[in-house]
Amino acid sequence: MGMTMTQKILARGAGLEYVAPGQLIEAKLNLVLGNDITTPVAISEFDRAGFTTVFDREKISIVLDHYTPCKDIKAAQLCALAREFARRFSITHFYDVGDMGVEHALIPEKGLAAPGEIIIGADSHTCTYGALGAFSTGVGSTDMAAGMATGLLWFKVPAAIKVILTGNLRPYVSGKDVILHLIGRIGVDGALYRSLEFAGDGITQLTMDDRFTICNMAIEAGAKNGIFPVDEHTLEYLKGKVDRHWKAYSADDDAQYDSEVVIDLSTLCPTVSLPHLPSNTRTVDEVAGMEIQQVVIGSCTNGRLKDLREAAAVLRGRRVAENVRCIVIPATQKIYLDAMEEGLIADFIRAGCAVSTPTCGPCLGGHMGVLADNERAVATTNRNFVGRMGPVSSEIILASPAVAAASAVAGCLADPASLMGGAEA
Amino acid sequence: MKVYKYGDNVDTDVIIPARYLNAPDERSLASHWMEDLDPSFAAAVKPGDMIVAGSNFGCGSSREHAPIAIKACGVACVIAASFARIFYRNAINIGFPILECPEAVAGISAGDEVSVDFDSGAIVNVTTGKTFRAVPFPPFVGGIVKNGGLLNSLKSRGLAK
Numbered sequence: 001m002g003m004t005m006t007q008k009i010l011a012r013g014a015g016l017e018y019v020a021p022g023q024l025i026e027a028k029l030n031l032v033l034g035n036d037i038t039t040p041v042a043i044s045e046f047d048r049a050g051f052t053t054v055f056d057r058e059k060i061s062i063v064l065d066h067y068t069p070c071k072d073i074k075a076a077q078l079c080a081l082a083r084e085f086a087r088r089f090s091i092t093h094f095y096d097v098g099d100m101g102v103e104h105a106l107i108p109e110k111g112l113a114a115p116g117e118i119i120i121g122a123d124s125h126t127c128t129y130g131a132l133g134a135f136s137t138g139v140g141s142t143d144m145a146a147g148m149a150t151g152l153l154w155f156k157v158p159a160a161i162k163v164i165l166t167g168n169l170r171p172y173v174s175g176k177d178v179i180l181h182l183i184g185r186i187g188v189d190g191a192l193y194r195s196l197e198f199a200g201d202g203i204t205q206l207t208m209d210d211r212f213t214i215c216n217m218a219i220e221a222g223a224k225n226g227i228f229p230v231d232e233h234t235l236e237y238l239k240g241k242v243d244r245h246w247k248a249y250s251a252d253d254d255a256q257y258d259s260e261v262v263i264d265l266s267t268l269c270p271t272v273s274l275p276h277l278p279s280n281t282r283t284v285d286e287v288a289g290m291e292i293q294q295v296v297i298g299s300c301t302n303g304r305l306k307d308l309r310e311a312a313a314v315l316r317g318r319r320v321a322e323n324v325r326c327i328v329i330p331a332t333q334k335i336y337l338d339a340m341e342e343g344l345i346a347d348f349i350r351a352g353c354a355v356s357t358p359t360c361g362p363c364l365g366g367h368m369g370v371l372a373d374n375e376r377a378v379a380t381t382n383r384n385f386v387g388r389m390g391p392v393s394s395e396i397i398l399a400s401p402a403v404a405a406a407s408a409v410a411g412c413l414a415d416p417a418s419l420m421g422g423a424e425a
Numbered sequence: 426m427k428v429y430k431y432g433d434n435v436d437t438d439v440i441i442p443a444r445y446l447n448a449p450d451e452r453s454l455a456s457h458w459m460e461d462l463d464p465s466f467a468a469a470v471k472p473g474d475m476i477v478a479g480s481n482f483g484c485g486s487s488r489e490h491a492p493i494a495i496k497a498c499g500v501a502c503v504i505a506a507s508f509a510r511i512f513y514r515n516a517i518n519i520g521f522p523i524l525e526c527p528e529a530v531a532g533i534s535a536g537d538e539v540s541v542d543f544d545s546g547a548i549v550n551v552t553t554g555k556t557f558r559a560v561p562f563p564p565f566v567g568g569i570v571k572n573g574g575l576l577n578s579l580k581s582r583g584l585a586k
Contacts, residue, residue: 024565037446041489044449049576067447074447124487124511140489140515142575150584154565154575188434189481193510222481224510277434364443364486383485385438387461 002252004160005227006195009135009249013118021159021256029059030134031112032147033121035103035360036064040081041141042122046148054089055151061093061112062086063103066360068096071367101332101358104128104216104300109332111241115230115248120147125300125382127218130196130227131211132234133248137225158195158224161186162257165202167266172416174310175210176302176380176400178263179217180271184281186261192222194258197251202265203228208237209306216301217382220278270415272378273398276386284403284415294377295326295408296389297401298356299363302380303331305338307401312344314405314416320352321411327369329356353408365389378407426473426501429466430535433479437512440483440491454494472499475541477533479505483512492516502541504548504559506530517566520574524548529557543570 003011003018011019013027034042039062054060062082067075079096086094093112100106104125107113115133119126124138139153147153163182183190196218198211206214211228218226228234230248269283297303297311308330320326328348330336336358339345348355361368363381371377371390376397379389384396397413406416439462441454448454459466476495482505483491492515495503503516506527516523522543529548533539537552546559562570572578 024563037443037449038487038489041449041493045576049580072447078447078449122487122489124485126487138487138511140487140492140511140518142489142518143514146518146575146579150579152584154569188484189507189509192481192507219485219511222484222509364438366443383436383438385436385485387442388438392461 001256002254004195004197004251004255005133005229005249006135006158006160006197006225009116009118010155010157012116019157021157023157024154025157026152026154027118029120029147029151029153030117031059031061031119032144033061033063033103033107033119033123033126034144035066035123036068036075036079036082037066038122038141038144039085040078042144042148043081043085045142045145049145051149054148057090058092059151060091060148061107062091063095063100063106064097065100065102065358066364067366068100068359069357099333101335102300102303102360105304105331105335108132108212109334114238114242114244114246115234116246120153124219125216127223127225128212128216128300130215130218130225131208133228133230135225135227138219158193159258160195160197161191162260163196163198164200164260164262165198165265166200166262167202167264168205169265169268172270172402173268174400174402175206175213177268177271178265179214180273180278180281180398181268182261182263183217183221183278184271186221188220188277188279189222191218194223196221196223196226198226198228199251204231207306208233209304212304213301217278220382270400270403272403272413273384275384275395275397278384278398284413288413288415290397290413291376292324292378292407292412293375294369294371295324295404296362296369296377296379296381297404298329298331299360299381300331301382302401303329303335305335307380308335308339308344311401311405312347314402314409314420315351315353316347318351318409320408323411324408326353326408327356327362328353329361329368330358332358362389378404378413380404426475426538426540427471428475428477428533428535428537428539430533431462431476431478434481434484435462435478436485437483437488437491438485441488441494446488446490449490451493451497454490455497458494458498467498470498470500473501475501475539476503477530478503479530480507482508484509487511489515489519492519492521496521504529517569518575520570520572522570524559526557526559529559532557
């Protein structure tokens with residue numbers, strides 16, 4: 001019987017010819033990742049279990065990104081623990097303030113994810129690297145501890161949903177709109193325990209940044225992972241970043257899927273998720289005009305260069321509305337520098353945005369833009385749960401960078417097409 | 426053994442808000458468990474109480490702080506119609522019992538007395554007399570829970586000291 005991309009990668013990792021959905025396996029890991037919130041818990045488990053060595057210091061990455069630059073004393077203590085551990089085991093890919101970025105933008109940029117690899121991260125958005133044809137999934141801190149010590153982890157092989165993308169995206173529509181639309185259609189548990197396997201000729205025109213955004217939010221549909229086939233865009237992205245051997249896996253023609261979802265990209269409009277679930281989607285024209293106090297452009301979902309370009313295209317030569325605070329957070333130092341050299345940072349600052357060093361910050365209500373009671377934000381982040389960015393009375397509307405930027409200018413939730421006047425891309 | 430009952434899609438941000446993750450000791454986490462959904466829970470919960478919830482329990486962030494906090498509260502188990510997958514494996518990995526059983530969720534109300542046999546997956550609503558059966562863990566996963574978590578299980582296999 002045929003296998004999906006995910007099945008093939010897990011079979012390779014488990015040293016088996018074939019694995020079936022539902023089968024429990026133990027697979028070899030290519031990378032184990034953690035951040036400043038989850039790594040300290042993993043370290044305490046690692047030490048409590050009596051481990052004294054790591055399986056491979058070059059296959060572990062620790063990125064201090066959530067509360068950094070440290071927001072308070074407690075956060076600083078957590079970072080100190082992670083720093084000490086990284087030093088103790090000479091962890092090669094340890095990223096601290098100054099060279100860190102938001103982990104899921106940083107890991108691909110540093111060449112630490114490649115097609116066919118098995119990557120776990122103690123962060124739910126680790127599913128991002130499926131954009132490169134890797135199997136990557138979020139796990140907990142105990143998994144991270146076990147992974148760091150043994151280089152192995154148990155998995156249940158997921159069944160799959162095939163998402164067939166056709167057609168071309170229209171102006172002001174991006175990867176964020178694709179994934180919000182999908183989550184709106186199948187629900188926040190629509191892909192529970194399953195893999196989202198992307199296919200179809202619509203993929204060829206999706207940039208890598210769009211694919212990262214799409215896979216990043218696979219978890220928001222409950223998926224174990226999202227995965228794209230490897231094509232010319234992937235190869236171009238990997239050039240100069242990854243020089244080790246890797247292998248791409250494609251799905252068999254007779255691979256089994258639980259279900260299929262077809263999305264004609266040419267029919268999609270800018271889409272938003274209203275409070276308090278990512279599946280609570282509307283097209284922006286349906287809900288334009290909702291009052292807002294803050295806009296956040298950044299995060300592991302939408303803090304990449306293409307995202308900043310799309311936001312800057314809207315903000316350039318305009319001003320952020322008086323009643324709105326707009327915070328822009330490039331996801332990595334490289335993205336920040338590239339954006340600066342392209343003039344995007346100047347566009348943001350001239351428009352009245354606050355621009356920050358890379359951090360997850362406001363996405364999880366950590367720092368750098370926490371909301372007050374009854375405030376509402378439009379954010380390019382990934383979750384709009386109750387209390388995610390502030391008190392339980394605050395609200396988050398999830399949107400693309402173009403919609404977020406248009407909303408900052410309009411002073412309320414806004415459609416970039418109406419602000420920019422038609423179909424200019 | 427009181428049952429606390431919640432709806433669908435209880436996410437890890439309401440289970441343990443990120444503002445408390447900078448102090449990950451289990452007592453501190455337990456004191457804030459469910460604070461944004463049910464502010465009275467942490468003070469009221471007694472050892473042996475159970476959580477019964479709808480579908481996709483524990484969705485969102487991978488924070489293991491969520492099952493760590495509930496275990497530290499003394500809660501005996503969570504019965505849900507379904508679990509988000511990272512919460513599911515985190516609970517197993519720390520040796521905290523969870524049961525997936527939509528029928529039991531439909532047949533148990535807040536405040537009911539419930540008893541559970543983890544080996545067979547039998548869930549008895551003592552208040553109503555009804556019995557439900559959750560699918561027990563596969564042996565490999567059940568072994569992790571019985572050993573008190575993944576790292577203890579690795580020790581018993583000689584993969585950890």
